[in-house]
Amino acid sequence: MALAACLISVPALTAQDVHVKVSPDSKGNTSSTDDFPTIQMAMDHAPDPGSNGRLYLHIAPGTYKERVWVSRRRAHTTFLGTGSNPSQVVITAARTGPTTGGTFFSESVEINGDDFQADNITFENTAGNTGQAVAIAVSSDRAIFKHCRFLGDQDTLFADFGRQYYVDSYIAGGVDFIFGNATAVFDKSEIHIFRPGYLTAQSRTTAEQATGYVITNSKVTAENVEGKGFYLGRPWRAYSRVVFMHTELPATLNPQGWQEWRSNAADLAKTFYAEFGNTGPGADMAHRPSWTHQLTAAQAKPFEPAAFLKGSDGWNPVAEAARLP
Numbered sequence: 156m157a158l159a160a161c162l163i164s165v166p167a168l169t170a171q172d173v174h175v176k177v178s179p180d181s182k183g184n185t186s187s188t189d190d191f192p193t194i195q196m197a198m199d200h201a202p203d204p205g206s207n208g209r210l211y212l213h214i215a216p217g218t219y220k221e222r223v224w225v226s227r228r229r230a231h232t233t234f235l236g237t238g239s240n241p242s243q244v245v246i247t248a249a250r251t252g253p254t255t256g257g258t259f260f261s262e263s264v265e266i267n268g269d270d271f272q273a274d275n276i277t278f279e280n281t282a283g284n285t286g287q288a289v290a291i292a293v294s295s296d297r298a299i300f301k302h303c304r305f306l307g308d309q310d311t312l313f314a315d316f317g318r319q320y321y322v323d324s325y326i327a328g329g330v331d332f333i334f335g336n337a338t339a340v341f342d343k344s345e346i347h348i349f350r351p352g353y354l355t356a357q358s359r360t361t362a363e364q365a366t367g368y369v370i371t372n373s374k375v376t377a378e379n380v381e382g383k384g385f386y387l388g389r390p391w392r393a394y395s396r397v398v399f400m401h402t403e404l405p406a407t408l409n410p411q412g413w414q415e416w417r418s419n420a421a422d423l424a425k426t427f428y429a430e431f432g433n434t435g436p437g438a439d440m441a442h443r444p445s446w447t448h449q450l451t452a453a454q455a456k457p458f459e460p461a462a463f464l465k466g467s468d469g470w471n472p473v474a475e476a477a478r479l480p
Contacts, residue, residue: 171204171205171208172204172208172210172211173201173203173208173209173210173211174189174211174213175188175189175190175197175201175211175213176189176190176191176212176213176215177191177192177194177213177215177219178190178191178192178214178215179192179215179217179218180192183196185199185200186200187200188200188201189201193219193221194212194214194219194221194223194234194246195221195224197212198212198224198225198226209231209233209270210229210231210232210233211232211233211235212232212233212234212235213235213237214234214235214236214244214276215237215238216236216237216238216243216244217243217244217245218247219244219245219246219247220247220248221248222248222250222262222263222264222265223246223263223264223265224264224265224267225264225265225266225267225268225271225295226267227267227268229268230268230269230270230271231268231270232268232270232271232272233271233272233273233274233479234272234274235273235274235275235480236273236274236275236276237275238275240275240302241276241302241304241325244275244277245276245277245279246263246264246276246277247277247280247281248263248279248280249280249281249282249288250262250263250280250282250288250289251282251285251287251288252286252287252310253285253286253287258287258310259313261288261289261310262280262289262290262291262313263279263289263291264278264290264292265292265294266291266292266293267294267295268295269295269296269298269317270295270296270297270298271293271295271298272298272299272300272301272479273299273300273301273303274300274302274303274479274480275302275303275480276303276304277304277305277306278290278303278304278305278306279304279305279306279307280306280307280308281306282307284309284329285308287309287310288307288308288309288310289307289310289311289312289313290305290307290311290312291305291311291312291313292313292315293312293313293314293316293317293319293337294315294316294317295316295317295319296316296317297318297470297472298317298318298320299319299320299322299472299475299476299479300319300320300321300322300324301322301323301324301476301479302323302324303321303324303325304324304325304326304327305324305325305326305328306327306328307327307332308328308329308330308332309328309329309331309352310328310330310331310332310334311327312328312333313334313335314333314334314335314337314339314368315335315337316335316336316337317337318337318338318339318464318466318470318472319337319339319464320339320340320342320460320464320472320476321339321340321341321344322342322343322344322473322476323342323343323344324341324344324345325344325345325347326341326345326346326347327346327347327348327349328347328349328352329349329350330350330352330353331353331389331391332348332353332354333346333354333355333356333368334355334356334357335358336357336358336359336364336366336392337366337368338365338366338367338463338464338466339367339368339369340368340370340371340463340464341368341369341370341371342371342372342373342460342473343372344370344373344374345373345374345375345376346370346373346374346375346376347375347377347378348375348376348385349377349378349379350379351379351383351384352385352386353385353388353389353414354375354385354388355368355387355388355389355397356388356389356390356395357388357390357395357396357397358391358392358395359392359394359396360392360393360394361394362425365466366396367397367398368388368396368397368398369398369400369458369460369463370397370398370399370400370402371398371401371458371459371460372400372402373401374402374403375387375402375403375404375405375408375437376405377405377407377408383409384407384408384409385408386408386409386411386412386413386414387399387404387412387413387428388413388428389413389414389415389416390415390416390422390423390426393419393422393425393426394426395426395428396426396427397427397428397429398427398428398431398450398455399429399430399431400430400433400450400455400458401431401432401433401434402433402434403433403435404434404436404437404438405435405436406436406437407437408437410439410441410443411442411443411444412428412430412437412440412442412443412444412447413428413443413444413447415444423444423446424446427448428447428448429449429454429458430443430447430449430450431449431450431451431452431454431458432455460472460473
């Protein structure tokens, strides 16, 4: 009986997390299992942790000049930069829409696997003011980016699809540099614009979609925009939805705050651009367009990070992000 009890108590084997190292100094190759010189080689050849495990890439300081793709079969992947700050681990390329076949082929990094996480990483496209040049395209549900930097010019961050949470991060660009139709929250972050343009170009296509962007507890900074100013966003599609809450807005924000993409009154009536509890000289709502909204506390509550991203599965990205290093 004692032996039987012992046998019954042995747990079933489960999938294990996989940890691999990435370093520019690595001597690893395509036959390696835990040490690689490039991020893409690690993605292509690291062992599969199975459906219940997670793949962790511990990425050493360095500049990784490569295009990186996290495919759908690589769900549950985490990029961990091991430098002291995100500027020490840089994934970079110089790709543009005109030379790669369009905006959606210009990204330095493409994330398709669900439940992706990144901490302490810089995602960069160095093409500059040459047209669309995406630093990262994220088509991942339940994605988290913490302590990350996103550097580009036009179309820096393609928040395309799925629920996404960006926290304690820095996003820089010039035109429409946060765009797409994800359900995304940017929390406790800095959004920096360095020439006259637009921070967001959200592309919700129907009123029924739960998609949209929320920028909260953050700070908008600007340079080289004096005289013309800049805008919080313009609607890429008719039902575009963006909310700025509890965010510091600078004096160089155009007093209108928002601008139409095309002069179409019927489409502007469908757009949902709103603000609540913002601070700074740019937060004055006196000259905002009539088709924008100033929320009450009750109206703003559904746009708080945990509520906006909860979904039908009860995902809590705020708690999950707190568990990252």
